[in-house]
Amino acid sequence: MDSAVSKKVTILSYIISFTFIIAMITASVMLKDPEIILPEVAAMAIAMWVYREAGWIRQPPKIFLAPSITAAIGFVVNQLHITYIGKVSLTLILMMLFLRIIQSNLGPSIATGLLPVVTNANEWSFIISVFIFTFILMLGVLVFKLNKGLEKKVKIQYKYMLVFLVLIFMWIGLCGLVGYQLAVIPPILVVVFESLQKPMYNGKMAFKQGLVLTISATVGTMLYFAIDSWILVTLFDMILMLILLRIVGIRIPAVYAFPLLPFVFPDDIVAMLPLGSLITCVFLFVLVLMYKKLEMKRRGKVMQM
Numbered sequence: 001m002d003s004a005v006s007k008k009v010t011i012l013s014y015i016i017s018f019t020f021i022i023a024m025i026t027a028s029v030m031l032k033d034p035e036i037i038l039p040e041v042a043a044m045a046i047a048m049w050v051y052r053e054a055g056w057i058r059q060p061p062k063i064f065l066a067p068s069i070t071a072a073i074g075f076v077v078n079q080l081h082i083t084y085i086g087k088v089s090l091t092l093i094l095m096m097l098f099l100r101i102i103q104s105n106l107g108p109s110i111a112t113g114l115l116p117v118v119t120n121a122n123e124w125s126f127i128i129s130v131f132i133f134t135f136i137l138m139l140g141v142l143v144f145k146l147n148k149g150l151e152k153k154v155k156i157q158y159k160y161m162l163v164f165l166v167l168i169f170m171w172i173g174l175c176g177l178v179g180y181q182l183a184v185i186p187p188i189l190v191v192v193f194e195s196l197q198k199p200m201y202n203g204k205m206a207f208k209q210g211l212v213l214t215i216s217a218t219v220g221t222m223l224y225f226a227i228d229s230w231i232l233v234t235l236f237d238m239i240l241m242l243i244l245l246r247i248v249g250i251r252i253p254a255v256y257a258f259p260l261l262p263f264v265f266p267d268d269i270v271a272m273l274p275l276g277s278l279i280t281c282v283f284l285f286v287l288v289l290m291y292k293k294l295e296m297k298r299r300g301k302v303m304q305m
Helices: 002-031 039-050 060-078 084-101 108-118 124-143 159-178 186-196 203-226 230-248 254-264 273-304
Strands: none
Touching: 002 039, 002 124, 002 230, 002 254, 039 060, 039 108, 039 124, 039 186, 039 254, 060 084, 060 108, 060 124, 084 108, 084 159, 108 124, 108 186, 159 186, 159 273, 186 203, 186 254, 186 273, 203 230, 203 254, 203 273, 230 254, 254 273
């Protein structure tokens, strides 16, 4: 009986989340403003309303506060007359400082902060949409008490913020040297940030993450070019991502954000997204894997002593 109720609740949660995501795309189409589209909001809706990710819904006010402030940081930095790499680097540093100050490690905040820099957002509609959508997400958690029974505070390993910055700067530096354009793909960076904080991480997990993210980027890009209606593309994207994650047997909210990137990325970049995602995933997840193996080895030595 409980499992049947649970199944109904899960199905209903998916329907509500997908409706919310499609409503965001519909608003963008009606207002003819792509800056309203926030791919990470799709990931947040699934993670918070369907998966009930403890780390994301533990402190509901931060669901609104963290992504909104990081989005404002990225938006302001994007107005500065400095190089693209300079904008990305400054945004990353300011975001990590802000998250440290408010004692949060909410991964989606990284994506909302980088998005205005990556897409060169200049309209205030971007900031307003972040405020509105994250407020609705927070409201959903509070109204349905999705955070009930969760500890409000848990110990956060802030060292991973520094490790994250080091790994990303290594990657950005390499991309700058070879002239690679797709250095920053926000959903991948969110998964990297989350993976660093996992107590256990292995090659199988890294492979699955890279696989579903690359497939997600490929499906999203193909549908974007194949179908004229953004609303229809989004509907197909969400259903296919649900099937993909069920087949692979893994939960990665960022997979739902990926297919929406073609709506907001510059047209000359969109076609490169599938291959670019594969290259970025391979490099960054190998780096994460190497670091986590080194960390586990060091932990083992400490325990032996």
